[in-house]
Amino acid sequence: MSRVHFIGGEKGGVGKSMTARVLAQYLIDAGRPFVGFDADASHSTFARFYDEFSSQITIDEYESLDQILQAAEDHPDSDIIVDLAAQTSRSLERWIDDSDAFAAFEELGKEVFFWHVMDDGADSIRLLETLLDQQVFGSVQLVVVQNEGRGGNFGKFEASEAFRKAQGRYARFVTLPRLSAPQAQKIDFNNMSFWAAANNRDMFSIGERQRVRAWLKKVYKSLQDTLGSSSTETSSQVAISTPS
Template sequence: MGRVHFIGGEKGGVGKSLTARLLAQYFIDSATPFTGFDSDQSHGTFSRFYKDFSSPLRVDDYESLDNIITIAETLPEHDLIIDLAAQTSARLGQWIEESDVFGIFTEMGHKVFIWHVMDDGADAMSLLDKTLDSYPQQDIQFIVVQNLGRGENFEAFEQSPIFQKAQQRNAYCMTLGKLHPKLVQKVDFNDLSFWAAANNRDLMNTPERQRVRVWLENSYTQFDHFLKHDDEPAEEHASPEAYAD
């Protein structure tokens, strides 16, 4: 059964592309085939770092969006990662509703994951509330990503009715740890995949590589809870040398 991951949050600057890149690296390291789509026409961050695995996506073009279905049909063993730019939910939702996209995925046997990446602001909570209301289907798995790189205190969210609402929808809430800002900047300026950041000795010193490895392992442990297949050994991770530069 394939899986389709819509990674959004609607708000800009909360770490949506970072989460998409992290999920891509998780799939690479666990030898899980996947195809990515990057809807950010202005920056294209996801496709910049994982260009061999992604292609551009226009949410204002049904033919472009239909490619998601085409790939799901032709590569049923692939997970799909759709990195959604800010303020794209209305157009995406219209395509989903008019095309009965979730019904198509159900017929294919694909499971849909909706990822909501958020900071600790009130607007991120409100956008999550709207997302939960927009997709009432019970067979959708919601993933709420509390990004410590974009917020320090999620206590207000965790005590809110919106958090309770997410729990009632069986959403999985994970915490994305914070990488040191100068380390993130170094990774970005050198266009490094996360594997390269954890292994490239020419560009990263030993403490920097280790910090990336710790961050990846902590994130992967949480991913394993809702993504790992029962028959896959949790400790095995491949490290393609293609990402060494």
């Protein structure tokens, strides 16, 4: 069954686009087709890095959001990734409710995942609690992403009521390891995919390329534990593509 992935978190700067980008790269390296949508009009980060696979949508226009449903119908075997901006859950919730979108996805054979990306601050915990209380999202698979690039101490979260509620909802937990700041900045400033950063010999030294590959392996292991294996994957670890 293919999936629809809404990458959210409501708080700005927690790494939603980073999560969308690395999920896209994971699917590419696993040989799994996907269609991407970027709902963050102020940054368009996902569309900028994976422009071959994604297009821009407007979160407060139903006709624009309907493109997600259309893609689900037109591409039955493809996953869909929707990179959400901060403070967009109300607009998304209205569209889902008025369009009965989750029922449509179910009819189309799509499993829905909602990814809550968080740092280690109190706001991310509070926003997760708000999400857990929203009935419209009660039927979807919740994935909680602890982004170590935006915080190194998630102990308070793991001791919180929000964490226990998420466990009660059978949430899946993903750790997004920290990528060194200079490495991440170099990738961002050059508008590169993670594949390019792991393989571009002209712009990245062998040490830099190896660090990106090592980071991707850690991320892929966490994603594979969460998403499960695909028939296109031939080993316990998704291979990171390299040029022949």
